[in-house]
Amino acid sequence: MTRFAANLSMLFTELPFLDRFQAAADAGFTGVEYLFPYDHDAAVVAEARRAAGVEQVLFNMPPGDWSVEERGLATLPGREEEFRAGVETALQYAHVLGCRRLHVMAGVPGTDAGSAQQIRELYVSRVRYAAEQAAAHGVTVLVEPINTRDMPGYHLDSVELAREMIAEIDHPAVALQLDLYHAQIIQGDLSELIRATADITAHVQIASVPDRHEPDGGELDLQHLLGVLDEVGYTGWIGAEYRPAGETTAGLGWLHRFQGEAR
Ligand SMILES: O=C(O)[C@@H](O)C(=O)CO
Ligand SMILES: [Mg+2]
Numbered sequence: 001m002t003r004f005a006a007n008l009s010m011l012f013t014e015l016p017f018l019d020r021f022q023a024a025a026d027a028g029f030t031g032v033e034y035l036f037p038y039d040h041d042a043a044v045v046a047e048a049r050r051a052a053g054v055e056q057v058l059f060n061m062p063p064g065d066w067s068v069e070e071r072g073l074a075t076l077p078g079r080e081e082e083f084r085a086g087v088e089t090a091l092q093y094a095h096v097l098g099c100r101r102l103h104v105m106a107g108v109p110g111t112d113a114g115s116a117q118q119i120r121e122l123y124v125s126r127v128r129y130a131a132e133q134a135a136a137h138g139v140t141v142l143v144e145p146i147n148t149r150d151m152p153g154y155h156l157d158s159v160e161l162a163r164e165m166i167a168e169i170d171h172p173a174v175a176l177q178l179d180l181y182h183a184q185i186i187q188g189d190l191s192e193l194i195r196a197t198a199d200i201t202a203h204v205q206i207a208s209v210p211d212r213h214e215p216d217g218g219e220l221d222l223q224h225l226l227g228v229l230d231e232v233g234y235t236g237w238i239g240a241e242y243r244p245a246g247e248t249t250a251g252l253g254w255l256h257r258f259q260g261e262a263r
Contacts, residue, residue: 002226004255005031005057007205007241012248018044021052027252028259033058033239036066038089042096049097056099057237058142058177058203061130062086063105071146072105074126075119075155087130091137101203103142103177104130106156120165123155128169135173140202144177147185158186159193166200175202179241184209184220191228198232207242215242216254226258 006024008017015023018040024032032054037045049056064070064079073083090102104127109119131141145162146154156162159178166174178201183193194201206225208218216222229238244251 002229002258003031003237004029004259005033005055005237005239007239008032008034009036010241010243014248018048021048021054023248025052025054027249028255029054029240031055031057031237033237033241035060036062037093037097038062042093045093046096046098056097058101058103058239059090059093059097059099060103060105061090064107069108071151071154072107074104074130075107075109075113075123077109077113077118077122083126084129087133091133091139094134094139095137100138101140101142101177102130102134103144103203106143106146106154108151108153109155110153119155124165124168127165127174128171131169131171131173135171140173140175142175142177142203144179144205145182145186146179147182149185150182159183159197163197163200176200177203177205179205179207179239180220180225181205181207181209181212181241190220190225194225194228194234195232198234201234201236203236203239204229204234205239205241207240211245212242213245214251214254215240216257217245222254222258 006029008020012020012023037059064073073079113119134141143156143162145156145159148154148157162176176197178197180190206215208215209220
């Protein structure tokens with residue numbers, strides 16, 4: 001049975017954050033993910049999760065100052081202390097929330113961040129550090145290629161680069177977060193991509209392309225993609241990370257259709 005997680009940063013935003021857990025459960029989701037829990041006390045978020053009876057699948061490590069377009073610290077020189085403190089905070093939340101996956105965002109290094117080689121070395125050392133800390137807590141650190149139309153200048157802008165980085169970091173607690181929405185915009189050829197990355201993929205996300213709405217519309221064929229994930233033996237979670245075209249529950253026909261099918 002395919003397991004779908006509601007991304008609470010995008011779904012059920014009609015409701016306050018803490019109410020979205022129950023809304024996701026009521027809609028039929030068995031797991032949740034979101035970008036950041038840090039505006040709330042970990043115990044309060046954990047109680048919302050527990051009361052709703054959903055699994056905490058994923059969230060992101062602190063990204064720096066989101067309001068000034070910082071999108072992760074892993075490639076930003078001179079932010080070592082903040083990066084390490086963020087790893088610690090994220091692992092504390094993961095412990096309280098019972099979460100086994102943390103996304104570490106690469107960041108937008110900018111033109112004054114150093115040479116390509118220096119940025120690469122910094123990225124490798126920071127993600128390796130996060131993985132070493134995470135492994136001690138039974139947590140896997142994920143890296144996610146993001147398309148630069150949505151996030152201009154984002155460092156990890158291709159799946160090929162993610163594979164190279166994972167190989168170079170060479171730590172069992174690092175894996176790929178394969179967001180099929182970004183991957184379609186970056187390169188397409190998704191069936192082959194799912195097959196080629198099956199050995200390193202620990203989390204998948206879906207949305208329609210190009211609008212990032214419900215995953216059963218636009219240029220992707222969700223039924224086909226779920227079939228390929230089945231074919232390669234993917235048994236992990238699939239995050240529904242899209243902006244609903246209208247009210248969230250009104251657009252959940254896809255969930256009922258695919259969850260209802262014995263897969
Ligand atoms: O795809 C996305 O945007 C997210 O998965 C994320 O973590 C960064 O915004
Ligand atoms: Mg994503």
